Amino acid sequence: MNVEITPERLRSLFRPRNVALVGASNKSNFSLGTYTNLTNFGFGDRTFLVNARGAETHGQATYTSCQAIGEPVDLAHMMVPQAATLDALTESAAAGVRNSVVLSSGYGETGEEGTAAQAELVAHAESLDVALLGPNMLGFVNFVDGVSVMPGPVPVQPAGPVALLSQSGASAAAMSEFATTSGVGLSYMVTLGNEAMINAAHVIDFLVDDETTKAIALFLEAVRDPETFRRAALRAARAGKAIIVLKVGASDLSARSAAAHTGALVGDDKVVDAIFEKLGIIRVDTIEDMMITAGAAAHLGPLPTSGVGIVSFSGGACDILADRAADHGVSIPPLGDAAMESIGEIASAFGLVQNPLDVTGAAVIKPDMFTTAIVSMSKDPDIGVVAVVCPLPTATDTLPWRGMPMARAIGAGVELAECPVVWVNQVMVPSNATVRTVMEEVGVPYVIPGLSQSMIALGAIGRWSERLRELAASEEHENAPLALAATESRTGNWSEAEARRLLESAGIPVVPAVLATTADRATTAAEELGGAVALKIVSPDILHKSDIGGVRLGVSGHDAVREAYDAVIAAAESVPDAKVDGVLVSPMRRPAPELLVGVVRDPQWGPILAVAIGGVLVEVLDDSALSPLPVTPDKAKRMLRGLRASAVLDGVRGGVPADLDVLATVISRIGDLALALGDDLTSLEINPLRVEGDLIEALDAVVEWRTK
Amino acid sequence: MNVEITPERLRSLFRPRNVALVGASNKSNFSLGTYTNLTNFGFGDRTFLVNARGAETHGQATYTSCQAIGEPVDLAHMMVPQAATLDALTESAAAGVRNSVVLSSGYGETGEEGTAAQAELVAHAESLDVALLGPNMLGFVNFVDGVSVMPGPVPVQPAGPVALLSQSGASAAAMSEFATTSGVGLSYMVTLGNEAMINAAHVIDFLVDDETTKAIALFLEAVRDPETFRRAALRAARAGKAIIVLKVGASDLSARSAAAHTGALVGDDKVVDAIFEKLGIIRVDTIEDMMITAGAAAHLGPLPTSGVGIVSFSGGACDILADRAADHGVSIPPLGDAAMESIGEIASAFGLVQNPLDVTGAAVIKPDMFTTAIVSMSKDPDIGVVAVVCPLPTATDTLPWRGMPMARAIGAGVELAECPVVWVNQVMVPSNATVRTVMEEVGVPYVIPGLSQSMIALGAIGRWSERLRELAASEEHENAPLALAATESRTGNWSEAEARRLLESAGIPVVPAVLATTADRATTAAEELGGAVALKIVSPDILHKSDIGGVRLGVSGHDAVREAYDAVIAAAESVPDAKVDGVLVSPMRRPAPELLVGVVRDPQWGPILAVAIGGVLVEVLDDSALSPLPVTPDKAKRMLRGLRASAVLDGVRGGVPADLDVLATVISRIGDLALALGDDLTSLEINPLRVEGDLIEALDAVVEWRTK
Structure with missing residues (x-):
């Protein structure tokens, strides 16, 4: 019997x-810490302490067993040693x-013997119809209902609106500390441990249905259950809930190391990137970017378009943002006529009307320039989010705060804007009570701490929003x-002639060719x-x-063709x-750009x-x-544009530029054929x-089948 | 008369x-803010308020003029409107x-009229022998002597040991706020404004001589005085004081925008990068990295070698560090035998002995594993700095702190280590009083906040240390x-034959050639x-x-050579x-990798x-x-290795790998010739x-002279 891990089932756990x-x-x-947390969260009266000897513990009476409690219990938190776990479950x-x-x-996580013990644990839990989180982890916190099952x-x-999941227990505390410090509110925080039964994908699936959670931050060493993960990620995408993943294993060193301490397949990092991109999963490089981007995605939601409008108090900040936007693939579009005109009307005070816009110190005197x-900018069709750079109260500032008039003007802008707006602090400093009071008073829900961080977050959210739109097309x-x-028998490797027929049948253009079985036929074919x-x-x-001399190129003339035929035979x-x-x-074809297009089977992802x-x-x-x-053809075009040497397709040294539409259709078709x-x-x-303008031709192909 | 801006002169200003x-x-x-700061810093009794009408100001008696003060004054802080500035200077x-x-x-910063006013201001100050900081800025703070001339x-x-210079006034406050929050102590903070007379280079020069300052953080829009900048940077390098620069202008958008609002040449960003690298200047992308790297460089100083040893409480942190190390070019070398052995002796508790090292939760029970x-690791010859990842007290932690035994063990490690050691916090959270107390008690001078930040900082400091060593060689x-x-007359453009003679005279290998003036000579040359x-x-x-048909390639045979000779003539x-x-x-030579090596003159940097x-x-x-x-040849080799397509030189498709030593010597020689x-x-x-193994030959060359 398998325990089915559904969102409903996890609801009773979390x-x-x-x-x-x-x-x-x-x-x-562990026991003291967990009990203290539960009482701090006000859950003490719904916590039962089970001590085999019934000894008073943490100043409370205890039960000798779960059965002794005498009422239904939703969750057992097992703090017993490994050796006692199976009995405790029973x-x-x-x-x-x-x-x-x-x-x-x-x-x-500890090798062969441990792996056997884990299999036994899972089998036991399944036989008891118990859903099991862990082992080798540090519990979870539910901030929504105030349940902290964590030592x-x-x-x-x-x-808050962000759920934090972590395969690393030791790092989870630091992640949540950063979230708290920088004003990213958490709904749940779950350490996943070895994921023996319940894995990250199951928890994502549960969170898609959770009303409080609007975005999911995930620290990942390995995806243990690709199929469930893919399904849950697609459900999250359809729900407009962003998943932001910090996945290790990009370097050889970490891939080796993570595989060693998770005991799971870490996967080819480029494949993971491709899968994430397809599923609309945002991948980040740092804990800070994971939490900040999750916070921003939770508050902003999908953007209507990915261009960013910037309004800043500091010209230096504008320049830093422009540089980091270029680094992180963020578009800061030039302003349209309407925005140019309406900003121009107030611009005498500060000069250059452009995006990014420096309102300069003049905004101190005329704060409504911000509004x-x-x-x-919010009305500009090319702008999907406006980022406003302005100082916030520092640790030493008190209320009434001198920056309040500008903050109010920004709040008024948020209120009247026709696209999402986010406040950006120039540096990554902690949110504090004064900041929260000001934000609440003026009506600004979220602040991104740091210029570079804002470009990383907004760039990622813009691309995520595009992926959501593409998922439907896909x-x-x-x-x-x-x-x-x-088709013919699907075994072994097919010859080029068989492969050609397959491509042709799928509408993939191949270079003309004649299969000659005599030298005479070869010479007449060459003439034709x-x-x-x-x-x-x-x-x-x-x-x-x-390699064996079975190919002759650039052969012309009757005799030469005959000689070449005999030679390759x-x-x-x-x-x-x-x-x-x-x-x-x-x-023979003239030299022209050539692509390699192949489909292979990844052991994890297909x-x-x-x-x-x-x-x-x-x-x-x-x-x-x-x-x-x-x-899709659109995706194929984006893949081509993403190649470092993609300029080759634009036609170098007098070459014909590739017709990307035709080329993308052919690539898409190759994928469809493989499917x-x-x-x-x-x-x-x-x-x-081979790619020469709109003449796209397969010059050679190899088809390999699973059955040898 | 020019006012000479020397470190001594700036000493009396700062x-x-x-x-x-x-x-x-x-x-x-502005006046109230500046006066309040000065009194807060305890400088009130050395501050004279000058008010033309002698009216009581900020509750203090004032002087009607500087002359009325009646004692020597070191610095006049001009808060008068632009129109009154010249008279006030007089x-x-x-x-x-x-x-x-x-x-x-x-x-x-405001265009033609403003530029004229600035020239007048400078001329006036020079006529009065006044050293002038500004205009268009927000003053400076001297934390060493407690002088805050800032509104x-x-x-x-x-x-603290880090000086902060900023060409942006509006961003300087945010930068110093971040420094304070993250425990980076400041010696000076200087906003530079338009640098009409005193520029960033002069201030760096002053800071090289300043005993408190150990590293310099610089926000830069444009280098206005390349020669002084170069000299000051070299002095800083010789003094082992790192300069960490956040320079905007990497993107087209910011380069245009910065040029507009600074009125200065922003410069070709790739040239700026090359100059910085040569001068050992560390370039960063974010305000946070600028301050954190400056703090780390001030505390660590130049590293003996650039390999990083990592000791971590969290396996997840190890993996993140490994990935970010790969991104930021940081070497995490495998451990040598001695380190493997001595760590192996305590390793039974946690398993895998490697770099990065995960001491796991076992360190809670046996903290001296950290020591x-x-x-x-510190004794390993490939390791130049040890980074220790361990939680620090959070905002809600109090003393006595449960993490103290591990902190003490780390402190003991710092004490006994044979290379610099730095504590790394997993996330970028603020330093606080409890953290400072713990650090002081256990003897850890500096914490890098954030895993990714630690790799950026340590990578930069490692490369800076290498550059310092190379400067001597250079x-x-x-x-x-x-x-x-x-040589012949240095005018116009030289013919290939002249250029060849020049290269040969400088010991740069050129392909053999014969200058033929008759078809007969051409044919005998071809035979030879x-x-x-x-x-x-x-x-x-x-x-x-x-372009004019003056080249014929691949000509062989007596008649063909003669025909080709006539054709090109x-x-x-x-x-x-x-x-x-x-x-x-x-x-004619066989196909082989070909390089382009050229020397051109940059308008700013030569x-x-x-x-x-x-x-x-x-x-x-x-x-x-x-x-x-x-x-130098070493530098040339590094340039070659830095090319994205450098693998071409390793010999693709059966080509001979380039002899990089010979090639680097030739490239170096080309530079020497230009010099x-x-x-x-x-x-x-x-x-x-052309590069074929160790056969390196110039196949063609162009020499252009300044005089036409």
Whole structure:
């Protein structure tokens, strides 16, 4: 029997009516800390201490077992040693407890023996129909209902819109400390531990349905359950709840190290990036960016368009923002006529009307410049969010605060604006009570601390908003699968001739070619095709044709073609038992940009399409773009534009610029073909795909099947 | 007469014995704010209020003029309107005041009229022998002696080792607020304004001599005085004082915008990068990184080697650090045998012995694991600094603090370590009184707030330390200039033949060639050289030889050479008045990687050497490395390695790997040649420089002289 981990099931775990602390003991700091937190949060009267000997603990009477409690309990928090865990589960289940948090370490994170113990733990919990969080973790806090099932000190604070999930227990406290300091309110904080049964994906799924949570911050070492993760992420996207992930494993060192201490597959980092991008998951590099971006996404929601309007008190800040915008791919569009005009009317005081806008010290005397500038920018069709840079009260400022008139003018702008507005502090300093009072009084809900941080957050939220729009297009695309005629036997490797037929049947253009089985047919084919030709041996048993001398390029003239035909046939005869189908004769093409387009199967995430520019560049630059399937033409275009050497497609040294629309359609079609071929396919590689203007042709292709 | 701005002169400005506030008035918030700051800092009794009508101001008696004060005054702080500034300068100078700070705006930052007013201001100050800081700025604070000549609120705080200079007044307060919050102590904070007379370079020069200042943080929009800046930066490097610069202008948008509001040349950003790198100046992207890196550099000083050892309480933190280390070019070297062994002895408790080292929760029970790990790593020859990740007291923690045993163990490690050690907090949260008490008690002088920030700071400090070591080598190189024989007339553009002679005289290898003036000589030359040859027209009047048909490549055979000779001569005759010296005959070379190496003159910074990989790559990737002269062979090697396509030099598709030592020596020599040619040279370009193993040859060269 499998315990089904649904959002409803997790509701009873994360929002329990009461909690039993199993293994409560005066000798345990874990026990004392957890009990103290629960009482601090006002949950003391719904907490039952279970101590096998019934000894008074933390000044309270205890129960000898869960069954002794005598009323239904929603959650058992297991603080017993590893050796006592199975029995404790049996006992609590007998009392009807269906959810359990297991703190103890010594399981999957410690090697073979621990992995076996973890499997036993899961099997036991499943046999008891108990949903299990952990083991090897530090509990969770529910700020919504005030339930802190966590041993370390947790400050009591009002619930906010960001849920924090962490696979690292030791770092979770620091993450929540940063959130508190910088004014990012938390709904839940969950340490995930070894995810033996309940994993990050399940918790995301629960949070999608949670009304308080508007964005999810996730510290991730490994995705243990890709399918559930993908499904939960898509549900979050449809709900407009951003998932912001700090995933380690980008460097070889961390990938090795994380794999060692999580015992899970960390995954190819470029594939993870591609999957996240497709699912609209925001990936960040630092804990600070994770929390700040989650806070901003929770407050701003999806943006109507990704351009950022900037109104700033400091010209220096404008310049820093412009530089960091360029670094982080944020668009700061020039102002449209309407905004230029309405800001121009108040601009005599400060000069240059532009985006970013420096209102200068003149705003001290005329604070409503802020209001006008914010509202004017918010109406600009190219601007999806306005960021306002202005000082906030510092730690030594008191109320009444001298900056209040400017703050009020900004508040008025927020009120009247036609797109989301966010206040940006120049530096990453803590929020404080004075700041919160000012924000509340003027009606500004959120402050991004730091200029660079604001560009990272707004850039990420803008791209996330675009991904949400694309998801619909991608789903539509997915619902119109490629229809394929029945194909030959799907085993081993296909010859180029078979692969050509497959591509043609899927509407993917291939270079003309004739399969010649005699030298005579080769020479007439060469005449029909005109100009110089290429001759290539066709055999399912010869994958690397050039290596054995099975390819001749630039052959022209009757005799030369005949000689080349004989030569490649002879070359094939040198390969023992190679079945030869003939020789492909195709016209030589002028030099033009060439791409490599391939679909391979990732062990975690399934088929992934890769696009790279061919030739020396791909070897030297490691320059490729990846995407899971399907790849819409729009997505294909974005992949091409993302290549470092994408300028090659614009036509260098007199070359014809590629028709990106046609090219993107062909790439998308290659992805559709791979999807239609299904799980039998191991890999499909077109190399090269030649690109000359709108003449796009596969010059060679390899198809490999799972069954050998 | 020019006022000479020396460190001694600035000492009397920034460390005045007393200050006159000229234009003190109850109606001015600037006046009240500045006076309040001065009294808060305990400087009230050395502050003279000057009010033209002698009216009581800020509750104090005033003087009608500086002369009325009746004692020598070191500094006049001008708060009068722009129109009254010249007279106020005259009056204060008559009283013997030799230093002045001018706040008023309306000068160089506002266009033509303002620029004229600024020139007049400077001329007037010079005529009075007054050193002038400003105009258009917000004053300065000297935390060392407690002098706050600044209108905004400045918290009184002990002096620290970091000086903060800012060309933006409106952002300086935020920068210092961040410094205070994150425990970076300041020695001085100077807003620079328009730098009409005293500029950033002068202030750096002063700070090099200042005993309190150990590092300098600088927010820069434009370098106004490159020569003084270069000199001051070199002095700072020799003194081991790091300069950390946040320079805007990296994006087109900010470069345009900064140029508009500073009225100064922002400069080509890639050239600025090259100059900074050479001078050992650390460039950062954010205000936070500027202050944190400055604080770390002040406390750590130059590192013996740039490898970082990491000891962490959290495995998640180890993985984040490893990823960010890779992003920011930080080396986390594997541990040597000795460190492996000594850490291995205590490791049974936590498993994997490696760098980064996760001491895990086991360190709570055995805190001295921290001490052992720190000391062992500090003795590793590949490690130049040890970073220790461990929680610090949070805002809600009180003393006695539960983390004290671990903090003491870390302090013991700092004490016993053989290289610098720094504590790293996982997140960027404020320092607080409890944190400071703990740090002081256990003997940890500095905490870097944030994992990502620690990698940025330690990476930058490591590279800075390397640059300091290289500066000596570079100076030695500079002291051994290339001796050149007298050359032909240095005007116009030289023909390829002249350029070849110049390169040869400087020991730069060129492809063999014969200058033929008859078709017969050309054919015998071709025979002597063997194989196919290239023929190129030689004329100082024909720069783009290919364009007019003046180049024939791959010519072989007696008749073909003769025909080609005649053809290129005929092509040259189509160019009116072109003087033809003959035809260069040189052997064709096999395809091999080609570089472009050129020296051009930057308007601000002088000759800059550029290296790029030739061919399509350079067009598609915009992939080049720049350096001011001289370029040592080591530096040349680093430039080559820094190219995105540097793998081309490793030998792709069966090519011979470049001999980087020989290649670097040739590149260095090209720089030396440009240096030796001096200011007469406009540009020297070798394109291509062909690289096949250790056979490095200039295939073509262009020399352009300043005089036409």
